[in-house]
Amino acid sequence: MIRKLAFAALAALVAAPAPAAAACPAPSVAAATPGGSLPQTSARLRAHQTLKILAIGSSTTAGVGGGGAGFANQLGPLIKSRAPQSAIEVVVSGVLAETASGAASRLQAEIAAHRPNLVIWQLGTNDATFGVSSESFRATIAAGLAAIRGAGADAVLVDPQFSRWAEGSQATAVKARIIAEEGARRGVPVARRFAAMQRLSQTNRPAFDGLISWDGLHLSPAGHACMAEQVAGTILRTALR
Secondary structure, eight states, X not given: OHHHHHHHHHHHHHHSOOOOOOOOSOTTOOOBOTTOOOHHHHHHHHTTOOEEEEEEESHHHHTTTSTTOOHHHHHHHHHHTTOTTXXXXXXXXXXXXXXXXHHHHHHHHHHHHHOOSEEEEEOSHHHHHTTOOHHHHHHHHHHHHHHHHHTTOEEEEEOOOOOGGGGGOSHHHHHXXXXXXXXXXXXXXXXXXXXXXXXXXXXXXXXXXHHBOTTSSSBOHHHHHHHHHHHHHHHHHHHOO
């Protein structure tokens, strides 16, 4: 039933007209977990070489709610603003309602097809919604990161958004905690938007509500813009520190 409701919300959201995006009300609330590194990304940006990014994940990566400008599509200009002499190429591979295991099963083929230097993996929201166990989720993260590292690419994990759906359950918070733990254990930066958006919901509720679409789950155009700033900021702070 939850899966059917999620698909119905997705269909309605894709069909709905998008409101105008506003400036991000909290551009610097997200911070990467400590200890992560992006050696390939850093080397290419410092050498003014092309940086190729694969953004993989579910509906947020696909751009649902973004009005044609999902967060992944906004990363290139944001990164290039700090590394103007590098070309930034972004391949967007999002699948609606996909869990982390679905993305992990696609990783090797996507990496082989696009040969990215950096993979941005957005995960956790659907795993919480569909009741994926913590053990299975943790194992999926480990396998996915091994595939990315095995291909010689850097990885950034992006944890779930804190949405109105997340307020009535601890499931999304648990997935965010596991992502942070696995990122820290494996030296992979994590863009911690769950904590960022949860904090914003507590300190500036109108601003938080402006980042979430009418369905209470997906991001609005303003939410996508904020997420792009958070993810790009995590990459740049890690690679160019």
